[in-house]
Amino acid sequence: MSAGNPAPIALPRRLLAEAIGTGLLVTVVVGSGIAAQRLSPRDSGVQLLENSTATAFGLAVLILMFGPVSGAHFNPVVTTADWLLGRRTHTGISGVHVAPYMAAQTIGAVAGAILANAMFDLPVVQISSTDRASTGHGMGEIVATAGLVALIFLLARTGGHAQSAAAVGAYIGAAYWFTSSTSFANPAVTIGRIFTDTFAGIAPGSVPLYVGAQIIGAAVGLGLVITLIRRHATNPRHATRPAPAAVARPTTAAAIQETR
Numbered sequence: 001m002s003a004g005n006p007a008p009i010a011l012p013r014r015l016l017a018e019a020i021g022t023g024l025l026v027t028v029v030v031g032s033g034i035a036a037q038r039l040s041p042r043d044s045g046v047q048l049l050e051n052s053t054a055t056a057f058g059l060a061v062l063i064l065m066f067g068p069v070s071g072a073h074f075n076p077v078v079t080t081a082d083w084l085l086g087r088r089t090h091t092g093i094s095g096v097h098v099a100p101y102m103a104a105q106t107i108g109a110v111a112g113a114i115l116a117n118a119m120f121d122l123p124v125v126q127i128s129s130t131d132r133a134s135t136g137h138g139m140g141e142i143v144a145t146a147g148l149v150a151l152i153f154l155l156a157r158t159g160g161h162a163q164s165a166a167a168v169g170a171y172i173g174a175a176y177w178f179t180s181s182t183s184f185a186n187p188a189v190t191i192g193r194i195f196t197d198t199f200a201g202i203a204p205g206s207v208p209l210y211v212g213a214q215i216i217g218a219a220v221g222l223g224l225v226i227t228l229i230r231r232h233a234t235n236p237r238h239a240t241r242p243a244p245a246a247v248a249r250p251t252t253a254a255a256i257q258e259t260r
Contacts, residue, residue: 056173109192128201
């Protein structure tokens with residue numbers, strides 16, 4: 001096994017991976033929500049348990065599948081954060097690739113919701129009527145997104161790549177329960193979920209609040225990463241040992257944003 005980075009993967013292949021990965025993530029979220037409503041029609045707590053469990057496992061699997069190709073961002077705020085944190089060291093995604101990544105993620109998310117609707121014999125294109133706009137939900141999205149961004153990039157910068165898929169999946173599964181908004185934490189997924197009037201849907205009027213809160217949360221998470229890593233780096237007792245050669249650090253697992 002070579003210890004060096006693999007040859008760069010062509011942008012079209014990475015965009016395809018982002019579109020498919022984000023689409024399947026939304027299919028998991030929406031599809032498991034529909035199944036939960038049908039399996040447990042009288043118990044919303046059990047519905048949320050079913051939905052969050054499927055999402056946590058599904059996200060971890062998708063990260064493992066597509067991480068080596070595109071970095072498995074699946075999320076515009078993660079892509080943007082990767083670019084911002086990597087500008088000085090040239091370790092993140094290129095600035096000219098940020099917009100294509102975002103477009104692929106958003107298109108994939110919409111397609112994923114449509115696919116879930118079709119699988120459950122619902123009208124293929126729906127517009128959600130679920131109003132989620134409230135101050136509490138906005139705060140929930142700030143917390144959820146800040147935690148997600150901090151988790152991803154602290155792992156990326158402290159040699160925790162191998163744990164990323166499990167950690168990110170577990171965090172999102174937990175955040176379903178400890179945030180009032182059930183942790184969308186992703187602008188592309190939020191837009192995709194407009195197109196299903198089911199358990200996981202969100203009304204178009206609620207989207208600006210959610211996306212705005214996610215952007216704020218991403219900024220908070222970035223600030224936390226910068227603060228912690230800077231202090232970490234200046235204390236020699238806490239210096240991170242280099243990762244083993246076999247782990248390399250290419251575009252490996254998880255939303256561990258090392259995409260080239």
